[in-house]
Amino acid sequence: MIMAAMDPDMKLLGLWCSPFSKRVEIALCLKGLPYDYIEEDIQNKSPELLKCNPVHKKVPVLVRDGKPIAESLVILEYIDEMWNDKLAILPEQPYERAMARFWARFIDEKCLPSIWKAFWGPENEQVRAEKEARDNLNALEKELEGKKFFGGTSIGYLDIVANFIAYWLDAIQKAAGKKLLTKESFPLLSKWKDDFIACKVVKENLPPWERLVAYYQIRIEAAKASKYEENNKTN
Structure with a gap:
């Protein structure tokens, strides 16, 4: 860090x-x-x-x-x-600032919950959650058209907000053995996350990869055990 x-x-x-x-x-x-x-x-x-x-x-x-x-x-x-005298995070123009806030709320209120449900939700709801998660990722894919970062040519507010998609999602996918975001399905998001993680400041402020994957493996196994115990109680 x-x-x-x-x-x-x-x-x-x-x-x-x-x-x-x-x-x-x-x-x-x-x-x-x-x-x-x-x-x-x-x-x-x-x-x-x-x-x-x-x-x-x-x-x-x-x-x-x-x-x-x-x-x-x-x-x-x-x-x-x-600290507005230093590197700007939010866009300067009011419309662009409003759009950055809109997409930030979309990520936190729509995108992340659907991803969590796709991996940890009830099994009978995971297929629907996966479709919703892919639809949400597709909306972000379109937002990246013609841009290197969500903020344009440099990392900004929305890129920082989307850090979960750039790094944490891959760790969860590896831990769970299930793919939502792939280069084939989301080429722009995939390129964006590679560029985002390659930034020195970002890279040095990310959690250790193997430790993060192990953390989610433990969480996934605990969730499975909990569901198993719950099913045994109801059967």
């Missing part, structure tokens, strides 16, 4: 495997901002996390001058507005 010098006035409460936490780390590093990183244990949440984010009790939380900001999309916009 790449990080600027620690700043006692700004800290990030995060989690090594969270794509939402990594969004903030990437943005901070793109801006060249110093911060102190604090790893959280989601199974044993710290008093600081519960105090800083009492509503959702989740990472990431950015704390600056003692004031906490929660939710990754909110934090990204805060970072861009607060």
Whole structure:
């Protein structure tokens, strides 16, 4: 993980495997901002996390001058507005900014839930979820037409938001032995994710690949065991 010098006035409460936490780390590093990183244990949440984010009790939380900001999309916009003299993350034009926000919500509210359901949903719903996930990925594929990144020629807000699709989805696919995103089906998304991950700041702020795959293998096996136990109780 790449990080600027620690700043006692700004800290990030995060989690090594969270794509939402990594969004903030990437943005901070793109801006060249110093911060102190604090790893959280989601199974044993710290008093600081519960105090800083009492509503959702989740990472990431950015704390600056003692004031906490929660939710990754909110934090990204805060970072861009607060340090607007540095590399811009959001587009400058109002229409393009609005579209970036629209697609960011599409990713978080439509795309990611459908992908989760395709891998972890009830077996009788997984086929429908896979179709929905592919339809959502196809919408993003079309949004990339004629562009290297969602932000144009350089990494921007929507690219950072889509980090799950660029890296985490491949880890889940490998762990589950099931493919949703392939070069044959989504050539533009595949090229985009390769270019995104190749960026030095992005690459150095991604979780270790083998550790991430192992993490999802454990989750998948636990989900299977849970379903097996549930079926035995009802049969």
